[in-house]
Amino acid sequence: GHKRLIMGNHDTMDIKHYAKHFEKIGSWRTFKGIASKPFVACHYPLHQDCFNYRGLGHCVHGHIHQRLMKDLGYINVCVEHIRYKPIHMDEILARMT
Numbered sequence: 001g002h003k004r005l006i007m008g009n010h011d012t013m014d015i016k017h018y019a020k021h022f023e024k025i026g027s028w029r030t031f032k033g034i035a036s037k038p039f040v041a042c043h044y045p046l047h048q049d050c051f052n053y054r055g056l057g058h059c060v061h062g063h064i065h066q067r068l069m070k071d072l073g074y075i076n077v078c079v080e081h082i083r084y085k086p087i088h089m090d091e092i093l094a095r096m097t
Helices: 015-019 048-052 089-095
Strands: 004-006 024-026 028-031 039-042 058-061 074-076
Touching (some): 015 024, 048 058
Antiparallel strands (some): 028 039
């Protein structure tokens, strides 16, 4: 597969260490044409105004661990919610429906 890193507040090593393991590295990424509505993936749950005005339907995020956002536009993929294992894109897309 293709591994991409969405960096968070605990990713503090020099970028060259991450570059050995990931195809792309960034702080956020938008996904268009995959789901019925485009979405953004980032470390922090963005304020709705930051993604709704761009026509993005969901914010896939981490950072807040066990807590969940009340709005259905947020999908928390912190390790506590995905059994500490990688999650397939198909599962994320299924949560959006």
